[in-house]
Amino acid sequence: MSEQTKAQLVAYLKNAHALEQMSLQMTQAAAKAANDPQLRELFQHHHDETQDHERLIRQRIEAHGETPSAARDIAARVAAMGKGLAAMIPKDTPGRLARDGYVQEQTEIASYELLSRVAERAGDAETAEVARRILQNERETADKIAGTWDRAAELSLGAASSSA
Amino acid sequence: MSEQTKAQLVAYLKNAHALEQMSLQMTQAAAKAANDPQLRELFQHHHDETQDHERLIRQRIEAHGETPSAARDIAARVAAMGKGLAAMIPKDTPGRLARDGYVQEQTEIASYELLSRVAERAGDAETAEVARRILQNERETADKIAGTWDRAAELSLGAASSSA
Numbered sequence: 001m002s003e004q005t006k007a008q009l010v011a012y013l014k015n016a017h018a019l020e021q022m023s024l025q026m027t028q029a030a031a032k033a034a035n036d037p038q039l040r041e042l043f044q045h046h047h048d049e050t051q052d053h054e055r056l057i058r059q060r061i062e063a064h065g066e067t068p069s070a071a072r073d074i075a076a077r078v079a080a081m082g083k084g085l086a087a088m089i090p091k092d093t094p095g096r097l098a099r100d101g102y103v104q105e106q107t108e109i110a111s112y113e114l115l116s117r118v119a120e121r122a123g124d125a126e127t128a129e130v131a132r133r134i135l136q137n138e139r140e141t142a143d144k145i146a147g148t149w150d151r152a153a154e155l156s157l158g159a160a161s162s163s164a
Numbered sequence: 165m166s167e168q169t170k171a172q173l174v175a176y177l178k179n180a181h182a183l184e185q186m187s188l189q190m191t192q193a194a195a196k197a198a199n200d201p202q203l204r205e206l207f208q209h210h211h212d213e214t215q216d217h218e219r220l221i222r223q224r225i226e227a228h229g230e231t232p233s234a235a236r237d238i239a240a241r242v243a244a245m246g247k248g249l250a251a252m253i254p255k256d257t258p259g260r261l262a263r264d265g266y267v268q269e270q271t272e273i274a275s276y277e278l279l280s281r282v283a284e285r286a287g288d289a290e291t292a293e294v295a296r297r298i299l300q301n302e303r304e305t306a307d308k309i310a311g312t313w314d315r316a317a318e319l320s321l322g323a324a325s326s327s328a
Contacts, residue, residue: 005321008320008321012259095176095278095282098274098278099271099274099275099278102270102274103267103270103271103274106266106267106270106271107263107267107270110262110263110266110267111263113310113313114259114262114263114313114316114317114320117313117314117317117318118259118317118320118321121317121318121321122321146277149277149278149281150281152278152281153278153281153282153285154281154285156172156278156282157169157172157282157285157286
């Protein structure tokens with residue numbers, strides 16, 4: 001593997017790792033904020049899965065003799081994104097949680113679609129396999145969240161009526 | 165429709181409109197930045213479609229006697245999000261464009277999934293129909309972008325080699 005190819009592969013791995021660190025924070029916050037038991041369980045379950053993902057990706061970064069970016073750098077990035085996103089979203093919790101969770105999953109899906117292909121072409125079969133395995137789980141989680149749109153919309157209107 | 169229900173529906177409509185304004189800026193910037201003809205055509209085509217979406221959603225906001233948020237408010241939000249996102253993404257253009265575009269589409273998909281359901285429950289059939297129609301187009305665009313992962317990964321590694 002050329003130095004340039006390796007640098008590109010490691011950049012994708014570090015991006016995936018940053019997203020997993022964001023996901024750890026987001027799933028924990030979402031599980032805590034969710035009043036609805038179904039949403040709470042979904043986010044708590046995915047928080048546990050995300051701990052595995054973080055470890056798997058960290059190990060692949062270390063296999064290339066590198067170390068992941070520090071969590072404190074990620075925190076600043078999450079804060080910057082949150083500031084932008086928060087302003088965009090109607091202030092009702094069930095809709096916001098479902099949407100935030102869905103967008104987070106889709107961001108990870110895009111990341112793993114690219115990482116698996118970059119790793120395959122770079123000849124790193126182990127990273128490609130890890131990326132495909134995590135991708136499968138992120139897809140399932142996105143589908144589960146998409147299964148809550150009806151309930152989120154209902155709760156969202158319910159929250160509006162009951163807060164009046 | 166109660167005042168609370170209407171307020172919630174209008175909040176979802178304004179969110180969708182803000183996303184369409186973001187999309188107008190992003191698709192234009194992405195079409196300009198893309199060196200790859202396939203990606204450029206894809207973003208340019210969706211920029212044209214997005215002009216229709218912006219108008220359709222604006223008309224639904226006006227049908228409820230409201231006006232969309234000013235574009236200058238959106239610009240500040242996009243800047244804040246961009247600052248957070250840019251730091252997360254490996255610095256290669258084809259991968260970044262595909263991923264940014266995909267995440268933007270998925271954000272809009274989440275928004276229209278919720279808006280169509282909130283509008284349906286609120287008894288606003290026309291908004292529900294507009295939301296479902298745009299949703300279909302955003303899905304098709306997300307699929308088209310997902311069809312470019314192979315090419316984006318290849319270009320991404322090619323860009324790394326040729327810039328060495």
